[in-house]
Amino acid sequence: MTERRTVSVSGSGQAAAVPDVMRLDVGVAVVEPNVSAAMERAAASMQAVLDALLGAGVARRDLATSQLSVYPQNRSGDEPGISGYEVTNMLTVTIRDLGAASAILAAATAAGGDDLRVHSIALTIDDPSVPRSLARDAAFADARARADQYARLAGASLGQVLEVNEDSPSFGPAPRMTAYAASMPVESGEQQLSASVNVVFELS
Known part of the structure; x- marks a missing residue:
């Protein structure tokens, strides 16, 4: 019985969102x-x-x-x-x-x-579901690109996905401040939501 060849890679992605x-x-x-x-x-x-x-x-x-x-x-x-x-x-x-x-x-x-x-x-961010989904898309695309490169280097083709494991998603650092003066202007800036995924592909 021929042993199944696989490649396991990690991918990461980010998506920007404006705090609301x-x-x-x-x-x-x-x-x-x-x-x-x-x-x-x-x-x-x-x-x-x-x-x-x-x-x-x-x-x-x-x-x-x-x-x-x-x-x-x-x-x-x-x-x-x-x-x-x-x-x-x-x-x-x-x-x-x-x-x-x-x-x-x-x-x-x-x-x-x-x-x-x-x-x-x-x-x-009150509802991070949309930027978090975009971060996951970017993380999976990153994992697939890495796996495809390793497959080519090994003289093989990338096959089906066998396993997907997601690390806990995270926000970038939230803008924070301590304040007493209430008349100060407030700027929302931008936050980065990150996603990380481990994917196992079959090689053929």
Whole structure:
């Protein structure tokens, strides 16, 4: 029985896409002498930020609490002890209209005042299925071209596909920034979606 000859190759491909969604962690952090005062002030400031975000056009489904913490503030020096309490309340906000992002951030800043905190901002692609499919096409084409070259070098012809294994697809680095100034302009830039595939071809 003649042993089947095969060639196994890896292919990679990329497709460009423009981010169309911004996700940011925004909220408030306050320090007061006692827990009750800190919780009350944080609640009022967060409600103001929430109202501003909703008023600026963010849908309620795009607002999700991501952090709520209470930490004592320790006094240093000759009289150690608790000097107050810090309450932090953060939201993950999804902004689907990048053209309105700067105005939305400005509204949140005005509402939160000195209590406002913006931990991070990331630009991403809401539906990556189309560019991801294009990346897969490019990865498979790359694998076939490599396999075809190896077949020619071996004096053989490329046959049918016997096996296909895809590595986990990935995004290129998402544009990220930390920010406090809400009036800054927002540029979406471009991201690369990558695909990698391992393919086994029969040689004839």
